[in-house]
Amino acid sequence: MTANGAWEGPPARAGDPASAIATPALVVALEAMEHNLAAMADWARARGLRLRPHAKMHKCAALARRQIAAGAVGVCVQKPAEAHALAAQGVHDLLLTNEVVDPRKLAGLAALARQVRLGVCVDAALGVERLAEAVRAARSVVDVYVEVDVGQGRCGVPAAAAGALAHRVVSHAPEAPGGPGLRFAGLQAYHGGAQHLRRPEARAQAIAHAASQVRAAVASITAGGIACPLVTGAGSGSFVHEAGSGLWGELQAGSYLFLDADYAQNTPDPGAPDFRHALFVKSQVMSRGAAHAVVDAGHKAHAIDSGLPRVWERPLQFANGGDEHGVLRPGDGAAAADLPALGETVWLVPGHCDPTVNLHTHLVGVRGGLGDGVVEAVWPIDARGALR
CATH class of the missing domain: 3.20.20.10 (Alanine racemase)
Structure with a gap:
C-alpha cells in the first residue's frame, strides 16, 4: 500500500497468511x-x-x-x-x-x-x-x-x-x-x-x-x-x-x-476423473443489514454469463448487487443468524472461470486451506486482456 492508501501490485505476497490477501482477489487452492x-x-x-x-x-x-x-x-x-x-x-x-x-x-x-x-x-x-x-x-x-x-x-x-x-x-x-x-x-x-x-x-x-x-x-x-x-x-x-x-x-x-460452478452442475461421466473446486474469489463483508450482508465482489470481480457465483460452504445465496457489490441472503433452511459479520471473509466459486480470470491481474496460490493457509505463489495473468 502506498503512503496515500492506494493499492499497487498484487493482492498478496508469498509467505502471507491467506487472511491477509486483499479483497476482492482471485485465489487458487x-x-x-x-x-x-x-x-x-x-x-x-x-x-x-x-x-x-x-x-x-x-x-x-x-x-x-x-x-x-x-x-x-x-x-x-x-x-x-x-x-x-x-x-x-x-x-x-x-x-x-x-x-x-x-x-x-x-x-x-x-x-x-x-x-x-x-x-x-x-x-x-x-x-x-x-x-x-x-x-x-x-x-x-x-x-x-x-x-x-x-x-x-x-x-x-x-x-x-x-x-x-x-x-x-x-x-x-x-x-x-x-x-x-x-x-x-x-x-x-x-x-x-x-x-x-x-x-x-x-x-x-x-x-x-x-x-x-x-x-x-x-x-x-x-x-x-x-x-x-x-x-x-x-x-x-x-x-x-x-x-x-x-x-x-x-x-x-x-x-x-479450476472447475467452476457451472461445470460442477454436470453429472459426471462414469470413469471420469474426480475434479475439485480450485478457483475462488476472496471477498469481504463491507456492509451488514438485518437480513442481508454485502460483500466487495461484484461484476468486476467475477463473470456472470454462466450465472452468479456460489457461496462456498455456507448456507447463503448470492444476489446481484452491481459492479462492486454482492448481496448475500440466507439460503433454504438458513436464517439471518447465518449471515457473516461485518469484515468477515466470504469465499465465492465463480460461475465461469475463463472470463473471471480475465478480470484480474494476479492469481494467488494458497496452500493449507483457504482459511488457515499460506500464500505460496502469486502469478501474473500474463494474457489478461489479450483479446486481439
Missing part, C-alpha cells in the same frame, strides 16, 4: 489444483492420448508450464495476443484454436512461428492464402488444422468440404525440408455446446453426432490422397466421449484445472 492437474494428465496418458489444455482459461504462463511439465504436449490459445503473451514467458508449443484472417495478425503469428511451434485453424480459402503469404514473408512454418463444424454452429467447414480445404493447405507445403510453408496437421473438431449439457447421455449423443462429422471429414481428406495426422478437440465436459470414440487423438480440456 493449490492442493485441489494439483489434484486436478495430475488426474487429467494421468487419465489421458493411460489412454495413449495427447493432452493440450486450453490456456484461455487461466491465461497464465506459470500454469501452462506446470501443465506441460505434467505431460501436456503444449497448450491451446484462442487469440493471437494470447499466443504472444505466453510465448514471451517460455511456452513454446501453442495451438491457436481459432480462425485469423487479419493480415497484420497473421504477419505477427508467422513471425512468432520462427520462435515457437505454432498451429492455427482455418475454415476458408482466404484464411489459407493469407496465412501462406504471411509465412512466406516471415520464412517460417505453421501447422494448419482444418476446422470442421461438428455441431457448435459457429466456426468450421461442413465435413464434406474438409478435403478441398486440406488440399489447399497442402498446396502451400514447404518446398524443401526446413523451408517456409504450411504443414497440414489435421482436424480441429470442438463442440462447445456439448460441454454444459448436464446429463452424460445428452453429452454422449452430441459427441456421437460430432464423431459422425469427423469420420466424414477424414474420409473427404483421405479420398484426395492426403493423410489426416490428428483430430484435436474436446473439452472438460465431454472429453470422456471424444476419447471413447477412437477418433480424437488430442484433448483440449481446460476448465478441469
